[in-house]
Amino acid sequence: MSRSFTVPMVLARNVRKSYGAFEALRGIDLEVGPGQVMCLIGPSGSGKSTFLRCINHLEKISAGLLAVDGDLVGYRRGGDRLYELRDREVCAKRAEIGMVFQRFNLFPHMTAVQNVCLGPVTVKGDDKAAVRERAIALLDRVGLSDKVDSYPTQLSGGQQQRVAIARALAMQPKLMLFDEPTSALDPELVGDVLDVMKGLANDGMTMVVVTHEMGFAREVADSVVFMDAGAVVESGTPEQVLGNPQHERTKAFLAKVL
């Protein structure tokens, strides 16, 4: 009962995004409470990545309302008006949201620990030595204490993705976005990354995860949202959406991925 009084970490009301005449998002409504894990599933091109990118303002929404932790994404309320945020303010908001990409996007000219340290040092201006200590602890947490000084090319895909997760965590985000974090990995490496994510979820991190790993969704997610053609088709608990889908499109999609 008390949940209805807490501010949702992510709140989307009729979120729309167009590229020219093409509508990638056609009115998304959803809500992610603090400490909750939401899994976004759906066929390729359904707008999952676009929606994630809107949440940390890598894309600007065309219409609707999108708020993170009670603040509108990209705007600041002043009296009865909304002021568009300056670049600096947008950066500050993004710093509170971690993002993990399908293709890792580690910085190849930096070692694992340098990748993890970069954000806190350049964005927050934290003390270098302290950050390095924290970074090493984070790398240890994702099981890479022996790869601290390795360059990304010297790491396997699974190891790179775990460094990427540590890099995002180093900013001490209040929300983590994952865009198909295991899709580019060899099957035997998927488990290690999912284990790290499960650990995060257990520690109470709020997470929005785009994934095709139905086992993970079933085990970890508080809610599952099925998207198709830029709209939410069906949402609910994992048992509802994955175990007892109501819509034909959901059924057809699940038949394909399961």
Add this chain to the structure above:
Amino acid sequence: MNDERAALPTVPVRHPGRWVGALVVLVLAVMAGHSLFFSDVTTATGLHRERFEWSVINEYFTSDIILRGLVVTLQLTVLAMVLGVVLGIVMAVLRLSPNPLMSGASWLYIWFFRGTPVYVQLLFWYSISYVFPTLSLGIPFGPEFFTVNMNTAVTPYVAAVVGLGLNEGAYMAEIVRAGILSVDEGQTEAAQALGMSRLQTMRRIVLPQAMRVIAPPTGNEVISMLKTTSLAAAITVGELTNGAKIIYSRTYEVIPLLMVASFWYLIVSSVLTVGQYYVERYFAKGALREMPPTPAQKLRAKFVGLRNPGGVR
């Protein structure tokens, strides 16, 4: 069947063509060496002299005028390249700006300076005081705060640095732009997702990675600039080629002095080539799993291997 084949001796492919080719090269080399070092010519007046006059080359190789010219050549190369690289980065970033006025201005700059000969540009800067006798700092179309006499401010040396640097900037802009575009978009995205500003992203993420693409052609540009500075002789700058010219217009020993200059250019460009190798290697950091050994390291490994054969490296 397999065992039978394994037991037979193998005959490597023969390359008779390579032997013929090598012989031709050897003969040509002996001929070149002979005419360079051991042959004489008879002049119209019946005098005998060394064909390439090595004694003259030797006499002027470290003469004052030549050495002073060499220093000026090196200065011009460094200054023009610094100006060129700075302008190149600025112009490349402007060119990629979403603001059409910015990218348009950069386009115009590149179009003009790449489209006219650098020799003409040098003459233009040398004569700049003809069109702009004075340069003033002030409010556009309003009062002026102070004024510079261009005739005295733009010495031939200054004209050479400005001319060569502005021209170089146009080429460097294209090189830097290609480098920036070579960096994966995911890199910018990851940096932005961390909350880094555009400037931080450019400086910490994009440019360092772009350097891998920018460094090799920039090395070429430096070597090319070393030689292009000889055009400054046309506007009376006392650089290396001009030094040689000053001497041979007095002694008429044209070829030996051109060889003096050439040897110096070769020496400097050889040093630059070695430097280029190490700079490129530095910026390849992280792009390769393991760095290939440098020539020096290879040589050392070979000698250590000779001393204790069978030993571990």
